[in-house]
Structures are given as structure tokens and as C-alpha cells.
Amino acid sequence: MKSLIISIVCMLVLVVPWNIYNNYANYKIEYYSSVIQHETVPALSNKDWFKAKESFKRVMEDWKKFKRTSDYFLNSSSLNDTNIIMNETYSHILKHDEDDAAACSSKLIQMLELLHDNEQITPGNVF
């Protein structure tokens, strides 16, 4: 009975933080996609570089904190890939390269969504 209780506690120690992280990740990914889609991309279209830079900088700073937490739960290679695209997008914004910045932004949104979707409990992911 003692070992059964210990094994249940071990499972809870993993499952509870994972659930908390999953909710946190859902919220964060939605926030990043929303800022990029509704603030950065329209600012790029309007060639408002200051607004595009400020909105994307906000996402990047928050992403750094999110990545530190996600390193415990997710595969580091997919996190690093997303991080590289994020830095690439930021450098295109700084260079005022509208086309590449917009392309990288949409790629980034896709990567963020994949990062989130790959961890969802769906038949596709399970099998």
C-alpha cells in the first residue's frame, strides 16, 4: 500500500505541474500569436517600424521567460528553432525589411502554434 501511495504521489508531482504549465502555455501562445497578428503584422503593412519593433520586443521579452519554463517540459530543439525564428524576425524588423519580416512573422505564428498543438492530447499526437 505504501509503494502504491508513493507511486500515486510521484504521478501527481508530474501531472499537476504539467497541467499548470499547459494552461500557462495555452495562454502565452495565444497572447504571442495575437500580438504578432493584430499589432506587429498590421504595423509592418503600414510601415510603422516603431510600433512593429515595440510590439515584437514585448513578445520577445516575454518569450525569454516562457522559454526558461518550457525548457523543463518541452523538447529543447523545437524551442530553439522557435527562438531562432523569433530573433530572425526581430532583425528583419530592425533592418526595416518589410517582406522578410512579414514572412518570418507568419512562420513564427505557425511554429508557436505547432509547439502548442504537439503537446495537446489528441488522437493524432497519441498515435
Add this chain to the structure above:
Amino acid sequence: MLIIFIRTVLLYFIVLFVIRIMGKAELSKMSPFQMVVVFMIAELASIPIESPEVSLITGVTAIFTLMFIQILISYISLKNEKFKNFFSGRPSILIDNGNINHKELKSLRITINDLMEQLRLGSAASVSEVAYAIMESNGDLSIIQKPENKPLTPKDLSINKDDETMPVVLISDGVIYNKNLLISGWNKDRLEAELLKAGVENCNNIFLAFCDGVGVLHIFVKDEYSAYAKEVSK
């Protein structure tokens, strides 16, 4: 490299913890399934060590999940016979009262040569000596010989034997095991007196001293010129 070192140390303790929690029954490989689970745990522990891109929690989750399932199944098996039979299987009687159960042999895909080999390994020269042969759920063959082929025991000869106690180690590498002294009914004074009687003055020279089932002390003393510890109690 340091990351792999730290991960290996962490996983070493995690696997140690899991094995300790799973208990001796799982390690005794009583059923093939338990053995497979232990191998799976070992294999899973190596994944985060080999692949630094895989998070440690991923490996630990898999290990803890296996531990949880295994303990849960063991626990339910204790309570439910049908459940136990499903997961651990049930023994198969291959020789029943001296008769070979050929249907069972066929269903287990065991040839008569395999059976004969297993009987010989179990010290039965031929089928005629065997009353019962049971294939246990862990794959071992238990052989019960016919009464006329069983070795004689004191009971057969109506000889009364005194009860025996559990043999315990009293001194190992010069260290006296006080707890074992208590268990065996000895005390330090009696032990020292016995050691002196055997001509051993210094405990540090003793490699092994144990009390056998009938309460006789056996002392093995180290010799610096030899690789063997010799018994001096005789």
C-alpha cells in the same frame, strides 16, 4: 559534457528510487512481464542521458508512469485472482501423476526433447521418475519426483532433529554486527570467549564469523600471505 554528467547522476538516483519503490518482487523476475518492465525502465533512463535535447522530465514521466502501472497491477493482482491470472498467467501441468499432458505441451509449443532436457536439468533422469512437472508462470519447470525416487529424509527414518535457527553473520571484515548477536541469542562476552578459545585475539583479523543453524560458531581468519581466509574454529 557536464550536462550529461549531471543528468546521469540525477537519473541514477531516480532509477534507484523507482527500483526501491517497486520492491523485491519485481526484481525477482517472478513473471516475464515484471522483467520486461525493469528492462524498459533501464532503457527509458538512457534516453535523456543520450539525447540532451530530450527534457529530463520526459524520461522521468515515462519511468514514473511504468512504476505506477506496475505497482497498481501488483496491488490489484493481490486482491483479484482473475486479474492476477490475466497479467501473470497461470502454471501449466505438463506431467500429471506420471502422465504426460501432450495437449498442454502442444499449446505451449514444447517438444518432448525440450521437456526431457528440462527434466534432466532438474535432476530427473527420465519421465518415469517424475510424478508432476509444472511449467510455472515465469517459465521455470518445477519437478516433483515420485515418492520412490525422492531422497531419504530424517523424517523417513523417524529421526528427531532439533530445531534450527537462522544462520547469521556475527563479524564481517573485523566489524561486529551487534544486531545479529541479539538475533542469534549470543552476546559480546560469549563471542569474545569463543574467539579466545579459537585462538583469535584481535577481531580485526577476522574476515568472517558466523553462527550456523545449530549454534556453532565458524571463524574465518585473514592471512596476509594468502588470498584465502582459513577457518580456525575447527
